[in-house]
Amino acid sequence: MTSSQTTAPPRTDESGAVPPAIRAAASWSWRMLLIGAFVAAVLWLLALLKTIVVPVAVALLLTIMLTPVRRVLHERLRVPRGLSAGLSLIGLIVVVAGLITLAGQSIANGFADLRTQAISGFNELWSQLSATFGLEKQLQSYSEDILNQLEAQQGAIVSGALGAAATAGSVLVGALIALFCTFFFLYDPRGIWSWIVGLLPRSARERVNQAGRRGAVTLAAYTRTQILVAAVDAVGIGIGAVFFVPSLALPIAILVFVGSFVPVVGAIVTGAIAVVVVLVSNGWVAALIMLGVVLLVQQIESHALQPFLMGQAVSLHPVAVILAVAAGSLAAGIVGALFAVPLAAVLNTVILYLNGHDKFPELGDEDALPIRWRAADAPPIPLRLRRSPGVLADTAVDDVSADAEPDAGADAPKGDPKR
Incomplete structure (x- = not known):
C-alpha cells in the first residue's frame, strides 16, 4: 500500500445503535397510525x-x-x-x-x-x-x-323548528x-353480492365471497335471535303492565320490543319507562312490583335466552358487547348503539375466516359465486354470433360472466385485416 492510497473508514451498522424494542415499537407505531387514519376516514365518510x-x-x-x-x-x-x-x-x-x-x-x-x-x-x-x-x-x-328566556330565544326556537x-x-x-x-x-341478493365481489381483484373474489357468506349467517343468527329475545321481553313486561295499566300495556310492550334491539341499554331504558308509568298511575307499591317484574324478565333474558339462543353464531364476550354499544353511541348516537353489536359480530366472523379460523365449516367452499351482471331470472340476451365465415346465427346468452374474457380476433379469419 502506497502513501497516496487512503484507508476507507470502517462502516458502522446504524441499526445496531437502535435497540430492537425501539425498532419494533416504531414499526408498529406507523402501522397503527395508518390504520387509525383509515378508520377515521371511513367514519368521516359514513357520517x-x-x-x-x-x-x-x-x-x-x-x-x-x-x-x-x-x-x-x-x-x-x-x-x-x-x-x-x-x-x-x-x-x-x-x-x-x-x-x-x-x-x-x-x-x-x-x-x-x-x-x-x-x-x-x-x-x-x-x-x-x-x-x-x-x-x-x-x-x-x-x-x-x-x-x-323564551322571549329572548325566539329566533333560536324558530330555527330549531325549521331544523x-x-x-x-x-x-x-x-x-x-x-x-x-x-x-x-x-x-336478487345473489346478483347484487356477485356484482360487489366482481369489483374486487380476481385473486381475492373467492375468499371474500366465502367470508361474506359466513358474515351473512352471523347477521341472520343475530337478527333472528334478537327478534325472539325482544319478543320475550315485550310479552313479559307487557303482561306485568296489564295488572297495573291495562290501557297502556300494549304501547309499553311495543316500546320494550323496539328498545330491546339496542343491547343492554335498550332493555334498561324501556323497563325504566314502564316502571315510571306504573308509578304515576298506581303509586310506589305497584311501581316496586313492576320493577321486580322488569328485573325478572331481564334476568331470564340475559342469563338464559341470550347464551342459549346465540350459541356459537355470535361469539362476542359481554365486555365486547358493552364496549361496542358505548363506542357506537358515542360515534353515532342511537343509530350507532343499534348497529354496533351486529357490525362487531359480522367483523369478528369475517376477520376470523380471513385469518384461517372458520366458525361455520359446515358451509363448505363449494358455493363458488358466478360473477353475474344481471338478475338471476332475467331473460336471455340475444346476440348474433358468427359460426363460420359468411354465415350468421342468432343465439341467446343466458349468463354473462365478468370472468369470461373473450379472445379478441378468435372469430375473425386470418389474413383479413378488416376484421
Missing part, C-alpha cells in the same frame, strides 16, 4: 353519507327478517321472485302500521286517565313540598325567568331508500 348508509343498513336487517317469508312464497307456493319479494315487504308494512294503529288507540284511550292521575299526584306532591319548604315564591321567580322539519324530511327520504333497497335485496 357524511349517513342519509344513505343508515337506510341501507336498516334494509339489510329487514332483508334478513323477511328472507324466510320470501323463500316460503317463492319455493313452496311457487310465487314469482319479484312478487314474493313485494308481498313480503307489503306484509311487513301492514304489520308495522297495524301495531302503530293499535298502540296509538291504546295511548289515546289510556292517556286521559293517566294524565288525570299524574296531575293529581303532582299537585299533591307539590302542595306537600310547598307547605314544607315554601317553594311558591321560588316557583314564581323561576317561571318569570323561563318566560324571559326539525328538515330532519323529518331526511327521515322520510331514508325510509323510502330503505324500502327500495329492501325490495331489491329480497329480489
